[in-house]
Amino acid sequence: MGRARDFDEDQVINDVMIKFWEQGYEGTSMQDLECCTGLNRTSLYNAFGNKRQVFERAMDCYKKTVLSVLLDAMEAAPTVKQGIYEFLNTALNTQFDKCRPGGCMIVLSVMEGEQHDNDTRKMLQDSLHELKRVLQRRLNEGKKQGELSATLDAGSTATTITATLSGMATLAKAGFSKATVKKTIDQVVGLIN
Secondary structure (H helix, E strand, O other), rough: OOOOOOOOHHHHHHHHHHHHHOOOOOOHHHHHHHHHHHOOOHHHHHHHOOOHHHHHHHHHOOOOOHHHHHHHHHHHHOOOOHHHHHHHHHHHHHHOOOOOOOOOHHHHHHHHHHOOOHHHHHHHHHHHHHHHHHHHHHHHHHHHHOOOOOOOOHHHHHHHHHHHHHHHHHHHHOOOHHHHHHHHHHHHOOOOO
């Protein structure tokens, strides 16, 4: 029988998520992961596997704890258009939250794609494609309910919203003001009819 772990696995994964989000995959060494978790390399390897496996767990944590909040805000809104607005504004608040690294971990990780193997690169790409599908489904619901025009191209609009989210993450990291980025949200949502 194996020895019980004397650390909180969820907390460790949250800590490494923040570190990867802050520094990127390539910029985060195993020593960085040791420092942010308080665990030695052997404990990290035994509990989670190699650096890439730790990153994959951190990305799952990001989707469950950060991205899901954006999607919940969208789903809770009374209308589709308000849902898109809430989705993007919740993302904006996350990207400019002083207690977080800023930007979007998925988008930032996609941008350093050459640092990832094929499996991890596909996982990142799939994350953005899945997000686009969720947005497209919500837009199609709005069309069926008569809230949005029957001629709205839900696929292209979902891609535009995904691109807006990606652009917001880049602008947040590039030092643009929150007010400037918010104007982009207002314009994009204003185009959805």
